[in-house]
Amino acid sequence: MRSYDEILAIAADRKGGVDAVLADIPRPRSADDLAAIPEDRWLAAFARGILQAGISWKVVDAKWPGIEEAFLGFDVTAIAFQPPGWEDDLCTDTRIIRSPPKVRAILHNAEFIRRVRDESGSFGRRVGDWPEDDFAGLVQWLQAEGARLGGNTGAYALRSLGKDGFLMSRDVVARLVAEGVIDKAPASKKAWAAVQEAFNTWRAQSGQSLTTISRVLAQSL
Structure with a gap:
């Protein structure tokens, strides 16, 4: 599984820079x-x-x-x-x-x-x-x-409404598949657990919110 920084670099290359990738991402509520x-x-x-x-x-x-x-x-x-x-x-x-x-x-x-x-x-x-x-x-x-x-x-x-989290959009799922986390959109508890573990890993690496990580993954494809 690629690191958060590696996936961010892929997204930045596609979108014209890190600032473009991270623009307009909502800040989660407390x-x-x-x-x-x-x-x-x-x-x-x-x-x-x-x-x-x-x-x-x-x-x-x-x-x-x-x-x-x-x-x-x-x-x-x-x-x-x-x-x-x-x-x-x-x-x-x-x-x-x-x-x-x-x-x-x-x-x-x-x-x-x-x-x-x-x-x-x-x-x-x-x-x-x-x-x-x-x-x-x-x-x-x-x-x-x-x-x-x-x-x-x-x-x-x-x-x-401001809860920090991720979306299983088509592009996010595709990135998770590419990273070997899952093989399709999660439907079982085991698959959801694997998705959560991956996001927790990227969160620990980056200090970013789940919302931000989700958006970065989506823009990397």
């Missing part, structure tokens, strides 16, 4: 900052990722104000107290993307966030306190406990 994010923003981030899957993101952007309104501002407590039949009404609401499986997934995730809030004080606290050297475990937890948060949906949502 655990306390993540803990302070309201539950409705976590649900909104998950909902956006779910709704964007398989359709134009511009369509979701254009409908987003209506989506926020239809889902009660993604207030997880308000959602919990809606009467029977509200889910059916949502599935026919022209303000949203009318996909019953996606609507059900968003409502499932509202319950998931409420449960974690009751257990941990806040959903953001649970995410913020998740060990930095086990981001793969966090992604797998979202996939197992949430709904339609597998693939990159959960990881994208985490990054959008």
Whole structure:
């Protein structure tokens, strides 16, 4: 497996220098900052990722104000107290993307966030306190406990709110394959563990965030 500096050099050669590779990489938020994010923003981030899957993101952007309104501002407590039949009404609401499986997934995730809030004080606290050297475990937890948060949906949502982590984009996976870490996109616990070990190694070598390392890998191909 190449070192971080070797992969950074490859990316820099492709992109016109190290500064170009490292430009505009967001700085991750602290655990306390993540803990302070309201539950409705976590649900909104998950909902956006779910709704964007398989359709134009511009369509979701254009409908987003209506989506926020239809889902009660993604207030997880308000959602919990809606009467029977509200889910059916949502599935026919022209303000949203009318996909019953996606609507059900968003409502499932509202319950998931409420449960974690009751257990941990806040959903953001649970995410913020998740060990930095086990981001793969966090992604797998979202996939197992949430709904339609597998693939990159959960990881994208985490990054959008400032959690340090990596994405299994096509280019990142290709670099990991080239380095002999995995042979395809990770699906098993063993493969995810190998990915995490590689990122931990590059993090120890560079002192960079997982977000930065992920972006460097993506730009190296």
